[in-house]
Amino acid sequence: MQKISLAIHGGAGTIIKNKMNPSLEKKYLKGLKDAVNEGYKLLKSGSSSTDAVQSAVENLENNPLFNAGKGAVFSANGKHEMDAAIMEGKSLNAGGVCGVSSVKNPISLARLVMDKSEHVLLSGKGAEDFASLMNCKTENEKYFYDEFRHDQWQRIKDTDKFQLDHSPKKTDKFGTVGAVALDSFGNLAAATSTGGMTNKKFGRVGDSPIIGAGNYANNKTCAISCTGSGEFFLRGVVAYDVSCLMEMRGLSLEAACKEVIQKRIKLIGGDGGLIAVDNKGNIAMPFNTEGMYRASIDFTGKEIIEIY
Amino acid sequence: MQKISLAIHGGAGTIIKNKMNPSLEKKYLKGLKDAVNEGYKLLKSGSSSTDAVQSAVENLENNPLFNAGKGAVFSANGKHEMDAAIMEGKSLNAGGVCGVSSVKNPISLARLVMDKSEHVLLSGKGAEDFASLMNCKTENEKYFYDEFRHDQWQRIKDTDKFQLDHSPKKTDKFGTVGAVALDSFGNLAAATSTGGMTNKKFGRVGDSPIIGAGNYANNKTCAISCTGSGEFFLRGVVAYDVSCLMEMRGLSLEAACKEVIQKRIKLIGGDGGLIAVDNKGNIAMPFNTEGMYRASIDFTGKEIIEIY
Numbered sequence: 001m002q003k004i005s006l007a008i009h010g011g012a013g014t015i016i017k018n019k020m021n022p023s024l025e026k027k028y029l030k031g032l033k034d035a036v037n038e039g040y041k042l043l044k045s046g047s048s049s050t051d052a053v054q055s056a057v058e059n060l061e062n063n064p065l066f067n068a069g070k071g072a073v074f075s076a077n078g079k080h081e082m083d084a085a086i087m088e089g090k091s092l093n094a095g096g097v098c099g100v101s102s103v104k105n106p107i108s109l110a111r112l113v114m115d116k117s118e119h120v121l122l123s124g125k126g127a128e129d130f131a132s133l134m135n136c137k138t139e140n141e142k143y144f145y146d147e148f149r150h151d152q153w154q155r156i157k158d159t160d161k162f163q164l165d166h167s168p169k170k171t172d173k174f175g176t177v178g179a180v181a182l183d184s185f186g187n188l189a190a191a192t193s194t195g196g197m198t199n200k201k202f203g204r205v206g207d208s209p210i211i212g213a214g215n216y217a218n219n220k221t222c223a224i225s226c227t228g229s230g231e232f233f234l235r236g237v238v239a240y241d242v243s244c245l246m247e248m249r250g251l252s253l254e255a256a257c258k259e260v261i262q263k264r265i266k267l268i269g270g271d272g273g274l275i276a277v278d279n280k281g282n283i284a285m286p287f288n289t290e291g292m293y294r295a296s297i298d299f300t301g302k303e304i305i306e307i308y
Numbered sequence: 309m310q311k312i313s314l315a316i317h318g319g320a321g322t323i324i325k326n327k328m329n330p331s332l333e334k335k336y337l338k339g340l341k342d343a344v345n346e347g348y349k350l351l352k353s354g355s356s357s358t359d360a361v362q363s364a365v366e367n368l369e370n371n372p373l374f375n376a377g378k379g380a381v382f383s384a385n386g387k388h389e390m391d392a393a394i395m396e397g398k399s400l401n402a403g404g405v406c407g408v409s410s411v412k413n414p415i416s417l418a419r420l421v422m423d424k425s426e427h428v429l430l431s432g433k434g435a436e437d438f439a440s441l442m443n444c445k446t447e448n449e450k451y452f453y454d455e456f457r458h459d460q461w462q463r464i465k466d467t468d469k470f471q472l473d474h475s476p477k478k479t480d481k482f483g484t485v486g487a488v489a490l491d492s493f494g495n496l497a498a499a500t501s502t503g504g505m506t507n508k509k510f511g512r513v514g515d516s517p518i519i520g521a522g523n524y525a526n527n528k529t530c531a532i533s534c535t536g537s538g539e540f541f542l543r544g545v546v547a548y549d550v551s552c553l554m555e556m557r558g559l560s561l562e563a564a565c566k567e568v569i570q571k572r573i574k575l576i577g578g579d580g581g582l583i584a585v586d587n588k589g590n591i592a593m594p595f596n597t598e599g600m601y602r603a604s605i606d607f608t609g610k611e612i613i614e615i616y
Binding site for chain 1: 401552
């Protein structure tokens with residue numbers, strides 16, 4: 001029988017254990033468990049990896065603990081500017097959106113871009129127009145309002161500082177969610193979604209919605225979703241870098257991931273991590289930060305849910 | 309003495325010889341000659357490859373014959389939505405913009421993103437706000453108005469058809485400009501700029517402003533600027549693909565370019581071409597379409613200006 005595997009992440013960075021409230025930690029672990037199980041249940045029942053990664057990411061987008069969808073941070077203009085991408089390893093079809101404000105689940109809009117448009121990446125108001133044409137579910141500002149996120153923004157909004165999710169230093173915490181899966185047909189898929197950076201200005205776009213940078217899937221190699229200092233992941237073309245090391249140098253998934261996260265991205269100053277699954281169902285979840293919210297269930301049914 | 313080399317392109321596609329008016333062909337050839345010489349003059353006088361590629365692309369952006377800057381095509385909303393990116397091979401620093409409407413030279417704004425912001429990619433109104441903060445030169449709609457481009461748009465604006473630059477079929481002609489260079493310090497750089505597709509909708513973004521897809525530079529390997537069916541170039545991560553084949557498989561520039569343009573991108577249905585220069589000053593300008601507006605001057609001073 002074809003092996004199935006799924007992994008998810010909820011962001012990487014400095015997650016200092018003694019600053020983490022035990023009841024909050026419990027909530028994070030439950031959120032990860034729920035999302036990974038939702039995706040895995042689909043895989044087990046014969047759904048495609050594309051459906052599984054979309055479903056797992058929607059679950060994380062609906063959880064206010066994670067910086068994506070409902071939990072998206074505030075941009076400098078007091079709005080939410082969300083990005084997402086999805087890719088299928090069999091066809092190399094892909095879809096992405098950047099700078100959307102009202103779409104409940106940006107990953108579902110990325111899926112519609114892949115399935116229903118001739119395009120790969122739609123941006124801003126144009127992407128919202130496409131969402132409206134597709135009857136994609138939207139929410140008002142109240143839905144995306146969260147007191148904690150609003151306080152984060154208020155603390156820094158009149159400064160020039162950017163803030164990546166929870167923490168004052170840009171290297172401290174990266175807010176992105178993602179999922180990668182191998183399905184029972186042997187097809188890989190990857191999905192990534194983010195609310196960006198607190199107090200983000202100038203329509204900044206990070207690596208999350210960019211095919212090859214924050215998200216990539218190819219049946220020849222692996223499926224990857226990244227989380228980290230987006231600018232460095234863009235310059236390092238990180239997700240495709242892992243795939244190329246496997247395809248062109250013959251590295252294993254684990255060796256390719258280690259090379260990229262512990263060496264190549266660090267050389268240019270990048271912090272973060274990624275989740276990956278290869279076409280044999282192996283899973284890797286490397287990071288070069290203090291922690292990464294992550295969970296996986298492999299083909300043996302073994303479940304991992306970890307933060308540090 | 310360190311070798312210097314520069315290559316430029318003005319788009320690829322079906323450029324049918326007998327449909328080309330001889331006086332128009334002369335204008336295209338002159339436009340290419342002017343731009344390649346402007347960039348090369350800078351390299352020869354000791355300027356950086358970054359300055360040379362920016363200058364050559366600005367020259368092409370100011371020429372209404374090419375779909376970038378002044379010659380940008382009309383989007384579905386009757387405006388111009390331009391994209392550009394620039395990257396330096398030494399530092400792997402990069403900057404890009406997408407969906408800007410009023411900036412005279414989008415490549416100069418991409419340069420400012422690289423040099424003056426902490427970001428790599430800015431989009432839409434936010435990118436325009438950054439342009440304004442940087443005192444980047446803007447122009448009004450009259451500057452970008454061109455009767456030929458307007459007629460192209462009028463002919464299809466009430467249909468759902470997209471049109472890539474001059475021609476009715478999306479595979480016929482791709483409108484992008486770009487430059488790649490090796491300077492006397494041994495540093496590579498790449499720059500790419502586009503006006504997108506006629507009657508473009510939904511804030512579509514192609515490969516041009518995306519690092520790794522339409523534009524890439526790395527002193528370890530080469531500098532690349534692409535032109536073609538943007539969606540396929542995004543999915544193929546084409547520019548970085550060439551670099552990886554050189555770095556990880558040890559292919560020559562020519563062999564890597566051939567592999568990507570004649571095989572890998574065609575496998576997923578992509579049409580187009582690219583220009584590339586490696587860290588030894590070798591130049592490659594492959595395309596899988598009937599023509600590509602292109603020019604180069606290599607380290608021997610040999611000038612090539614060709615369309616078919």
